[in-house]
Amino acid sequence: MHPVLFEIFGKEIRSYGVMAALGFLAAIVTWLWLGRRENRPDGFAADLGFWLMAGGIVGSRLAYVLANWSYYAAAPLEIPRIDHGGLIFYGGLILASLILVVFARRHRLPLWHMADFAIPGLAIGHALGRIGCFLNGCCYGRPAGASMWGVVYPAVCEPGQLYPGVALYPVQLLEAIGLLIIWLALLTAYPRRRKDGSVFALYLLLYPPCRFLLEYLRGDPRQTWLMLNVAQTVSIGLFLSGIILFVGLPRRRFEPAANLSVTVHPRP
Secondary structure: OOOEEEEEOOEEEEHHHHHHHHHHHHHHHHHHHHHHHOOOOOOHHHHHHHHHHHHHHHHHHHHHHHHOHHHHHHOHHHOOOHHHOOOOHHHHHHHHHHHHHHHHHHOOOOHHHHHHHHHHHHHHHHHHHHHHHHHHOOOOEOEOOOOOOOEEOOOOOHHHHHOOOOEEOOHHHHHHHHHHHHHHHHHHHHHHOOOOOHHHHHHHHHHHHHHHHHHHHEOOOOOEEOOEEHHHHHHHHHHHHHHHHHHHOOOOOOOHHHOOOOOOOOOO
């Protein structure tokens, strides 16, 4: 756990910001790899990544600020400091999905095909972001008791101050491992898909149950509703959506390699 990795000219370089940047790069590399297999035009992956990551970060931060408004109302200068941590993933997923709809329409591409193309990059970016959470000391777990999985946080982190000398579940790393497995599963499924939308549906069938179960190990403050916290409630809704998509989507597959007229518009 190292919230601050090092300093350059007196400015702190925080681990959370570094891992978020690495997550962005990993997502771009994933989209580049998929795009080259499909003869995508140059710049397609970077264009997609710019808009999705921007939407994901803004949506995640907005959801976190709203969930902790009493703190940020008193410290508004902290609102843009994402390098300090403080993102709610599902908020970013929602806004990034809306941006993907606009992106697909702008480039005249089938929406569900674009969802299949985009979701593996999101998974690997999210995985590295969770490692950043671990290094930063946020999104920590509850006391692990006699479990061999416990991690003791230093006093420089919030969990180290709240639970001095107490081993906590490393839920951030457990989620990162789960996301890496999901990323590999999505990359394997993408070229083998029989219909557009099935890879995105697979993500909805894999990640929400993982998140739902790990929420029982979380030790940071959680908002609850009907005996479940908000993340668990959203996870149930997304999982059910995945079932509906997987069953209900028509068996139709778009082949971009056969349609090389797709162009990438420059960002403003």
